[in-house]
Amino acid sequence: MLLIRPAVTALIACLVCALMLPSARAQRLALSFDDGYNPDQLANARELNNQLLKTLKDNEVKSILFVAGARVDSQDGMYLVAQWLQQGHEVxxxxxxxxxxxxxxxxxxxxxxxxxxxxxxxxRLPSWARRYRFPYLKEGDTLAKRDGVRQWLSAHHYGSGAVTIDASDWYYDQRLRAWMAAHPGQAPQAFKQPYIRHVLDRARYYAGLARQTMGREVDHVLLLHTNTINALFLDDVIAALREAGWKLIDPSEAYADSVYEQAPDVLPAGESLVWSLAKKQGLKGLRYPAESDAYEKPVLDALGL
Ligand SMILES: [Zn+2]
Structure with a gap:
């Protein structure tokens, strides 16, 4: 009896676990960064690159950097990109x-x-991943352009480089840098909480959109940029995402989700993949995806930032 009771308890616990599985699955996302720090335009490019990589390392997160060549086509620029590879990230x-x-x-x-x-x-790098990220997430205004690039990518054995969560970190970064220029010597700490709230809100929105379009949770890819705001606050953003129940996974793990095999038949093509699927499905009340300053500006204006 004494031996049986723990076994029965364990069995019941297992059954309860199994029943809870579909809803208990943690929401998962991978971080991706676009562009690469440009040492020709940023005096502190190396410092920002180091800071971002340190944050990823401290948090044991692997990511992918999508490099826009013109921004890093220099000895210094390529050195910064190579640091990502050296620390186990993809390019x-x-x-x-x-x-x-x-x-x-x-x-x-x-x-x-x-x-x-x-x-x-x-x-010229030791290695790079055959994934393509469309600049501005624009995948073509005509069928010929859209399908021409899709065919080229397939013929050149590229895997998906799509985004599901489009967080417009670039707008927060733009405002932060303007504020720093206007307040020399002052720390822009006031941006931290609004930025965290913003990224969490966008993650929640696109997770909802994924459930509506795919009928399930998907493994998300969050679009961020190599900029000042992420060098400063990514550590706090990661902590907040984890606190909110998000599990951070490698990009290659996220891209293994079959959602990334979807190529929605819409024109103009592009934006977040789940947004594009929602557009194809004719989902009502879909907001413009690019998170333009029509959404973010009033929030930061009201905060005086
Ligand atoms: Zn870009």
Whole structure:
């Protein structure tokens, strides 16, 4: 009896666990960073790069840096990119010139040449991952451009470089840098909580959108940039994400989710993958995806930041 009771208790516990599994699965996301710090434009590029990499290391998080070649095409720039590889992160293709495929004046041929030009630059690194991140998340304003690039990526054995959570960290960064310029010598700590709240809110929004479009949780990829705000506050953002129940996973693990095999038939193409799926499905009340300053500006204005 004494021996049986723990066994029965364990069995019941197992059954309870199994029943709870679908809803108990932690929400998971991988971090991805676009562009690369440009030492020609940022005097403290090396310091910011070090700080961001230290945060990732301290938190035992692996990420992927999508490099826009023109921003790092120098000895210093490529050195900073190589640091990411050295610390176990991946490096992917983000085009050379950061062209916008949604623009009518950007041709398919020019765009493909620019992607190849970046491959030549990445080939100088010890390794790089065959994943492509569309600049501005724009995947084409015409069928010919959209499908032309999709075919090129497939022929060149690229895996997905898509984003599901588009957090417009660039706008918060822009405001933070403007504030720092106007308040020399002062620490921009007032941005920390609003920025954390913003990223959590966006993660929640796109997780909801994924459930609506896919009928399940997906492994998310969050779009961030190599900028000042992440060098300063990513550590706190990661802590807050974990606190809110998010499990941080490697990008390669996230991209193994079958959601990244989807290529929504919409035009103009692009944006967050789950936003694009929602658009294809005709979901009502879909807000504009790019999180333009129409959404973020009033929040920061009200805070006087
Ligand atoms: Zn970019």
């Amino acid at each position: 992917g293709n983000h085009s050379y010139s950061h062209l916008n495929l949604g623009r009518v004046d950007v041709s398919l041929d020019a765009y493909l040449s620019d992607m190849e030009r970046n491959e030549s630059l990445l080939a």
